[in-house]
Amino acid sequence: xxxxxxxxxxxxxxxxxxxxxxxxxxxxxxxxxxxxxxxxxxxxxxxxxxxxxxxxxxxxxxxxxxxxxxxxxxxxxxxxxxxxxxxxxxxxxxxxxxxxxxxxxxxxxxxxx
Amino acid sequence: xxxxxxxxxxxxxxxxxxxxxxxxxxxxxxxxxxxxxxxxxxxxxxxxxxxxxxxxxxxxxxxxxxxxxxxxxxxxxxxxxxxxxxxxxxxxxxxxxxxxxxxxxxxxxxxxxx
Numbered sequence: 001x002x003x004x005x006x007x008x009x010x011x012x013x014x015x016x017x018x019x020x021x022x023x024x025x026x027x028x029x030x031x032x033x034x035x036x037x038x039x040x041x042x043x044x045x046x047x048x049x050x051x052x053x054x055x056x057x058x059x060x061x062x063x064x065x066x067x068x069x070x071x072x073x074x075x076x077x078x079x080x081x082x083x084x085x086x087x088x089x090x091x092x093x094x095x096x097x098x099x100x101x102x103x104x105x106x107x108x109x110x111x112x113x
Numbered sequence: 114x115x116x117x118x119x120x121x122x123x124x125x126x127x128x129x130x131x132x133x134x135x136x137x138x139x140x141x142x143x144x145x146x147x148x149x150x151x152x153x154x155x156x157x158x159x160x161x162x163x164x165x166x167x168x169x170x171x172x173x174x175x176x177x178x179x180x181x182x183x184x185x186x187x188x189x190x191x192x193x194x195x196x197x198x199x200x201x202x203x204x205x206x207x208x209x210x211x212x213x214x215x216x217x218x219x220x221x222x223x224x225x226x227x
Contacts, residue, residue, distance in 0.1 A: 006156075033215070042202055042217035043157070056212050090156055102147060102204070102215070106156040 003027075004105035006091050012111045015081060021108045023074040023091030032074040033102070034066060035090040043090055049074060050096075081112045115140045115207050117218040125224040126193055134188040134221045136203035141181050144206040144213060148177050148188050150199040151220075157202065161188070193225045 004025045013019050023032065031050045035043035048056035049068040057066075063085075065077040074091055088107045094100040116139045126132055136146070145164045149157040161170045161177040163186065169178040176189040186203055203218040 042220055044217075045215055048212075048214075056214060058214075088154070092157075100145075101159050101162045102157075103159065104149075104157040109154070 004091055004093055004103050006089075006105035006108050008108060009106065010109045010111075012113065013078065013081065014113050015083075017081075018077070018079045020078065021076040021089055021091075021110075023076075023105055024072055025093045025103070026072055027093065027095075027103070028071075029093035029095050029103075030071055031094045031096055032068065033092040033094075034074070034076055035092065037088040037090055037107070039087075047076075078110075081110075083112050086110055086112045115143075115205060115209070115214070115216045117203060117205050117216050119201075119203060119218040119221050121221060122219065123222040123224075125226060127226050128193060128195060130193050130225075131189070131191050132193055132223070134190070134201050134223070136186040136188070136218050138184045138186075138205045138207075138216075138218075140207055141184050142208055143181065144208070146177075146179055146186050147204045147206070148175075148186075149202045149204065151202060152199050160201075190223075193223075195225050195227050198223055198225050 007022045034046040037043040046060045047066045052068045063080050067075040090107045091105040092102045118137050120135045147162045148160040151157050163170050163179040174191040179186045200220045200222045202220045206215050
């Protein structure tokens, strides 16, 4: 099973809402990533978890809060977002951090009104 | 800081042609380079991964090469098909202050015309 799943597929939220994105993999991978992709742009790295510990935070605003409850699950909690945060949010995983094939999920299309 | 550039930004070819996509990066201290395809509004599909110690990788009609010293990689697609139409992205895994980061290239949008 080389699948990374993400839920929900689409999310529309207001600027005062609190929502969460979920990412799951059952490949035994120990590194998981969140990326943000704006239209017609490449993905930009947001966070990296390695062995369930946050190892990289690319100066992401605090309205994005990642969480890794266990080695298979990665969440991204959203609060007080801005319309410019509307994007495709992609999750990926690798066996270890950085040296292996990245497997991507299908993404969550987020729209902030 | 690692910067990754892809040329051309867009490419349109007739079906059956062989084609080459280019990826260049500024810092040669990389761990690996990965090529992906992305269909509109979708996630990324991994095509090939080249470790820093390797020169090339092949999968079916795809061949990717890596010249780390010059900061270049190419993706060769043989006998292109309409189903190859997508955006192709290269991504470089590299060391930044002891941490491994990933930077994506700007992408090449490929259209294969039947």
